[in-house]
Amino acid sequence: MRFIHTADLHLDSPFLGLTSMPKPLWERVHSSTFAAFQKIVDDAIDLKVDFVLISGDIYDRDQQSIAATDFFIKQCERLSQAHIPVYLLYGNHDYQIVQDAGELPANVHIFGNRVTTTTLTLANHDSVAISGFSYDQRWIQEDQVQKYPPKRNETWHIGMLHGAVRQSQDNHYAPFATDELIAKNYDYWALGHIHKHQILNEKPPIIYSGNPQGRHKNEAGQHGYYLVESQGNKLVPQFKPVAEIEWTSLTVNALPTSSLAEVERSLSQAIDDKLKNAPFQLVELTIANIEQLSPTIRHLLANGDVLEHLQDQNADNGKWWVYDLLLHQQNSLPSMTDLDEQYWQQAAQKVFTPANIAELTKSLARDADLAAKLITLDLQQLKQATTQLLRRED
Known part of the structure; x- marks a missing residue:
């Protein structure tokens, strides 16, 4: 068995702050999220994978552009022509479109707002169970892992989840503990939401694929997807960079x-x-x-x-x-890096909550465009950006 695990495509990301660059370069940057996913589809077809998993946040925002929608449909049609099924779920950025996906080709299976399991049989007669769910709202604060079924009798059982490891606070994105996932005895967990590719556990593989294309300086370095292949009774992941x-x-x-x-x-x-x-x-x-x-x-x-x-x-x-x-000046004044890190993190936990942000921004929400942006505000990214500004030495 061979499959691709990707997530967080964030098609049509705006790349704010770069609009002053030369037009040809700006067009290359702006199209980079599209180019990265097209490379993934190219690889899927060339490698003749059995299926493709997309673990949430296909689009950058719930009100996706026509261009982004058309592009994604065409790429799924390419996979359909190659007889490659696609299993996808929607995340916290594109949660509103679960019911509006009628134009996708028949090879695309969309997980609904409750945990369900679908199965497929491969050419070698291996059977695969895939469990997952899509977001139905911006924040899901409850642990969803308990709703996933125990491992079934299929040859392989894969879990798909768009969420974040549970913290002491700020658990807005289907929080989970790695031990919970291990306890399900699945053969692979295809995670989405975190934009850095990382392996949380090796046996079984519990993996964030990261986003295929970094969108700002906090998403530096290589980005891509995981190619996963069966070797005996285990699944072996290999990271494949595709970022433009x-x-x-x-x-x-x-x-x-x-x-x-x-x-x-x-x-x-x-x-x-x-x-x-x-x-x-x-x-x-x-x-x-x-x-x-x-x-x-x-x-x-x-x-x-x-x-x-x-x-x-x-x-x-x-x-x-x-x-x-x-x-960088050797004799510069002390910067915000001298802040007591623990004190700042404790304060940030209290400040960056949905209730506080809603209260602080309610006057801005009267503007329709700003209101749409506020709805898709990612509190974790906002907190990280604020922390980085405080740490800057320039």
């Missing part, structure tokens, strides 16, 4: 020179050297040892002139683009 674009952070030491042109050449060369043989990179560049540069050059680095020039010079290099330039 990667986010990265680089630190480059400033050269002792009074020439701005030399500074810019050295920065470009350093980036080239560090990113050899990599996919296209969106770079957050930090320049260290700036004390040895002249005040004039430091000013041009700080006011954005050098960043703008670097962007213009390298707009067509096809390898990387610097979206932010930071300066």
Whole structure:
């Protein structure tokens, strides 16, 4: 048996904050979530997999675009023509569309709002049971694992779940404990919701595939899917990168020179050297040892002139683009990294709750566009973004 496990496609992500880049590059970035999923479908067809699992958040928001919907339908039709079934569930970003999927081809099985189990028989006569459910609301605070059936008598039993490991608080996304999943005795758990690929348990495999395409700097590094194959009586996962674009952070030491042109050449060369043989990179560049540069050059680095020039010079290099330039000063004032981490986390747990956010943003919700964005607000991502802002040293 061979199958693909993916999740969190987030088709049509807006990539906020990058709209100032050159149009051809912006179009490449904006289409990257589509390109990543198309590569997954290409691989599924080339590798002749038995089926594809998609564990939630196919779309970036509940009001998906026509382009995103058409694209997903066409990719599912490609899989249908190759006789590859698709098993999918909807997550916290696209929960409202469970009942609006009538245009998907017949090879697509959609899990409803209650845990159900479907079975299929493979060409080698192995039988596979797949259990899962789709979200029917933005937040699901109750543990859903208890609703999954015990392992059935099929050759293989796979669980699909869009959720997060239970924390002391902030359990808004079908919280679970890894031990609960292990206790079900399934052969594989295909998880979604967390955007970093990671293995929570090896026997049986309990895996987050991550999202196929990173959407901002907090989703740096490789992104892709898992190809899972049977070997005897076990399932063996292998990570396959497919991201069209990667986010990265680089630190480059400033050269002792009074020439701005030399500074810019050295920065470009350093980036080239560090990113050899990599996919296209969106770079957050930090320049260290700036004390040895002249005040004039430091000013041009700080006011954005050098960043703008670097962007213009390298707009067509096809390898990387610097979206932010930071300066590291050895004698800078203490930053928010000196905050008592435990104190901040305790405070954040109390602040970032659905009730508090609703109260703080109720005046904004009078605007229809803002209201739609507030509905899809991810509290965990909001808390992480706020924490990162507090930690920044620039």
